[in-house]
Amino acid sequence: MxxxxxxxxxxxxxxxxxxxxxxxxxxxxxxxxxxxxxxxFADGGEGTLEALLAAWDQAPQTVTTVDALGRPTQARYGLSPDGRTAVIEAAEANGLPQVSDGPLQPLRADTYGVGLIARQVLDAGAEEILLCIGGSATTDGGTGILRALGAEFPDHDDAPTPPGGGGLGHIARVDLSEVDPRAHNIRWRIAVDVDNPLTGDRGAAAVFGPQKGATEQDIALLDHGLYQLAEVLAEAAGVSVEQYRDAAGFGAAGGIPLGLVSVFGAEVVPGSAMVSEVLxxxxxxxxxxxxxxxxxxxxxxxxxxxxxxxxxxxxxxxxxxxxxxxxxxxxxxxxxxxxxxxxxxxxxxxxxxxxxxxxxxxxxxxxxxxxxxxxxxxxxx
Known part of the structure; x- marks a missing residue:
């Protein structure tokens, strides 16, 4: 048997x-x-890094970054045996457990720390980033990651918007002129563990906001902000906003796929399928x-x-x-x-x-x- x-x-x-x-x-x-x-097993959320490192018989790399509230912390990432593929588990930097020692701040929490890990992965010479998302404390549409890589999101007065999901509704445009060119040249794959769209009743804010501490008022603000960000990024990319707003999986981890797909052409893949293939x-x-x-x-x-x-x-x-x-x-x-x-x-x-x-x-x-x-x-x- x-x-x-x-x-x-x-x-x-x-x-x-x-x-x-x-x-x-x-x-x-x-x-x-x-x-x-x-x-x-794992599905692209927490535990995916360990599952893939075990399959590759590799030890994790430890780096310094910040958590979802900007506090210094340590995080791990992994490299394939040939060093070409890096695995980042976003929750190592923007996860709920790291900020559960105090009141949750759903409007302030951001993904900047995930971007700091990505910068160090670029320094390590990886040619592909496999970003595993899930278990996040953030709803910022991936803007924190992009900021860490050099992007800026000014408001209508050309002033910087605050980090986190609470400021998304004030974003007037995206400035990519200072983005690390290596981030454009690397292949990005985003492993998602849900198929929720970006906004609406099944969107990132409505479905996952409450577990991150969001009130009904917060959810409405975050949902509007994600839609506004989608409009700005869609205009910059020359596509319809519906292409981002309604895409399956874009609601994962507070909308992280939105920013990375629009700026770097990242591929969104079901995490379970990706892990199944590797294992x-x-x-x-x-x-x-x-x-x-x-x-x-x-x-x-x-x-x-x-x-x-x-x-x-x-x-x-x-x-x-x-x-x-x-x-x-x-x-x-x-x-x-x-x-x-x-x-x-x-x-x-x-x-x-x-x-x-x-x-x-x-x-x-x-x-x-x-x-x-x-x-x-x-x-x-």
Missing amino acids: KIVCAPDSFKGSVSAAEAAAAMAAGAREVLPDAEIVQLP GVEEALAEADLVFTGEGRLDSQSLGGKVVDAIASRAPESCCVVVLAGSVQLSPQHCRAAGITAAFSVAPGPANLEDLQGEAAQLIQETAAHASALCAFQLGR
Whole structure:
């Protein structure tokens, strides 16, 4: 029997590697003779850097940058074995955890620190930047990254606009005259883990703003600002604003793709597909009898290009695909329609979040053991 354990991280609890190990341990309790493959996965958000470095057998590079509020911090990036491709996980600089020590500032937070990492990647001689976005505290349309690389965004009085999403609505034009020429010559690929558009009811501000501390008033301001930025950049690029406003994935990480696509011609790619290619997921899943995947919460967003969706869509039709999650918010009908055989919450009963996070690995292992026994019975093993 072949079992593949390919989860995402359970945010705040265990990494993808720890979750995969726990699933494997649970399966081994019931099926000690099975072939078990551990395949920690990621979808372009947090954990993608570690997944790719593990696949490449490379150590991360550590650099100095700033967080989403401009405070000094350390961040990591990765280089492929040939040094040509650099992997930047944006959340290393603009992530929510780094600014969770105080009140969130959704209008002030920006991506400048991500741009500082990119500058150092250019110094390292990389020919391609793979920017993995997700888990951000920012909604600035990528303007912080562009500022760090030399761009300016003056208002109608030709004065600099303030950093962060709160100032986007005042931008009158973009000045690219001082942008580092190396940033134009390098290939940019942006790995996204959602397909949301830039603005509107499913846009960056409306869907993801609340988790970054945005009020209803903030959301309206940020949504208007992103639209204004899209108009300015579309005019500079000679395209229609709808091409930026409605494009799938442009709402990821507070609109980061907008700035990089318009200025550098960056490619937006589904993060799960990119990671699948690097990790050889389809080959690993071949001939599997049971596949475990999972994440912190299984909900409708899980089926929009995230890890669970990527694994379920690539698993052989003949195998059982089991999702383990801290919380399961999809019906059995929705699961089956997505190629998921069954989904189980690892929470044993009423408990506070802190307790569940502290016991996550053990709970995942126990639930995997239960699911393995059921699947083994179903498969006649």
